[in-house]
Amino acid sequence: MKYIKNLIFAGMSVAVLGNPSQIIAQKKEPLNIIFMVGDGMGVAQVSSAFYFGEGKPNFQQFPIVGLSETSSTSSKVTDSAAGATAFASGQKTFNRGIGVSKDTIALPTILESLQDKGYQTGLISLTSITHATPAAYYAHVKDRDMHEEIALQLVDAKVNFLAGGGLKFFNKRKDKKNLLNDFSSANYKIDTLSLSKPNYKKDNIYLLAQDPMPNKIEGRGDFLADATGLALDYFSHKKKPFFLMIEGSFIDWGGHAKNPEMMVKEVLDFDKTIGVVIDFVKAHPNTLLVVTADHETGGANLGKYYEVNAATGKSEQIPSKLQVNFFTDQHTATLVPVFAMGKEADLFSGLYANNMIYWKLIEALKKSGLKI
Template sequence: MIYRKYVKPVLATGIICILFGCTNEKDKKEITVDNEPLNVILMIGDGMGVPQISTAYYFGDREANFSQFDNIGFHQTADKSSLITDSAAGATAFATGKKTYKRAIGVDQDTVPQQTILEYLKGQDYLTGLISLTTITHATPAAFYAHVKDRDMHDEIAEQLTNAGVDFIAGGGRKYFKDRKDSINLFDRFKGSGYNLDTTALTNPDYDKRNAFIISDEGLPSKIEGRKDFLKDATLKALDYFEKNNKPFFMMVEGSYIDWGGHAENEEMLVSELEDFDETLGAVIDYVRSHPNTLLVVTADHETGGVSIGKYYDTDDTSGKKTEVNDRVKVYFNSDQHSGELIPVFAMGTGSERFRGIYQNNEIQHKMMDALKNE
């Protein structure tokens, strides 16, 4: 199907042009590439810097899927309030194209709500999806649909999600929709809006409805706690859902617990979460290669842990003598907090060449919008 949608198909725009003249050709361009819609997939490995990605090359038993990218850049993470950002300000920059203060969700530094790329594309008749391992009201996914002054306003964020019209939702956070201080059951609102809702398992989507899979009270378990392939499975189900509905889509997928591994200074957790993210990435790359009119962008909001990959030593229990093991490495943590490292950006598909170089984190949204408008 050839799908065509103008950026601003509004009668008032035409009237203004007649009265005053219009010189902004950018607004009149179509969201098409070769007369087809451009799908956008944004994958965010929360807390994922170059050292975290490097673990895929030292601890994995296969070639890392990051090796499949030719278009690679870096972004600078500082926000309006701090050189060391958080997930809220970082994701808000990705979603709105504007830097803001730490802890802000979908608002600028004056707490004024800003339209997100997800909301904009909803207005262009795109399907939308959000997948996270944490509660779906957590900072990263929330920044794409909510507008609050502080990331901990989970009850308000959850209520805004029920009105956001996101077509495919998968993650945790049951308690913010059901066990609320105001005693309102927001799951009833989902059902009243025609959602296929499952609060216990990631089941097959209903292709004729919007779908919400909110399957744990808080976040899902980590990999070392027994989580299976939720991230990959949810992503594949979302892609299948979008394809069956034969419409363009925007989807954000968050590998949330790479960040948590850094905060916990837990090598096993970090390595296993990065491996899970890389496996999901491989499935998405397969989709992009078979659907060339898709833009895939992979990045992180910040690095967590000040991680480095260094020498591994065996220590003699009796003498305490350390001996370097030449065919092994170890993950070292500088802290349990975020760092100010430059963050890599990997891009593939239509418009991916825009993501080369070094730029500010909010430029990622601008580059995605430019690709959508085929500038």
């Protein structure tokens, strides 16, 4: 009789609690987040990867696509500072504001919140690491051009992996401080010459240009993809969950310059970097990848291509080619695409304001079991 009672109790336990092996399998792991910003990248810019690249673009691999509305509190047409602050903090703010509300009150960022939860963090940019998009994740200032103050705040931000330009804001400052000494004292490996192998026992900062990095036309090479690969290798060795923001900065600059070649080459470079990240996501399924833009630049479109026929002197369409046209050299208010892949990617379908991307990331983190 005692044996039968024990069997009944065991059966009730399984019914209530589930199979023990299933319980173990259901234990949630912390979610890695990789957030990529193609600065100035609208639908036309993304489209250029389909027509000017070789083979299928990596954009085509995303199962989830949405659209984001990009206005700021001060203008229907945002700038990168307000756009990045919306991503980083979940609140819209005024143009030029970095990490502050519309009332110039400092806002906690997703990077700072995840650091408090034990996450590793990283920022990669083709511009100065103090530029609007990366700065919005760690700095809190009323104007994006306060580069020296932003650099000073980066010393205390304790970001684990940093790569970009802007060296002069750290070692050629008006206050004569050399912030590289501060990074060294804070146990950073510092490299101002190359993307050398990271030191896994330290934090790492790469500042490889005095101002921004060169653009692709100027011969930048594969800095963005290579820096991204180094960051992912670094975080893999740390064996902790991580948040990594990667900015393809010069898509925007191509639009400002109304330079089709620059825009297209920068989009293709960004798409190549997306490929590096997608390979990581496929190997690490507990990772969420989101790719979007802070705004569109240039009012770009892809239209018919014409050449002058030497024999007739008339302009004729070449059906096999496309022409990149720009409506303006400024930002526009057009909606921008959002691509998502990996764990909780379904959250990013639909149409929503840019600050909602922050809240969707928070929801994804909560679904992974993080209390944030």
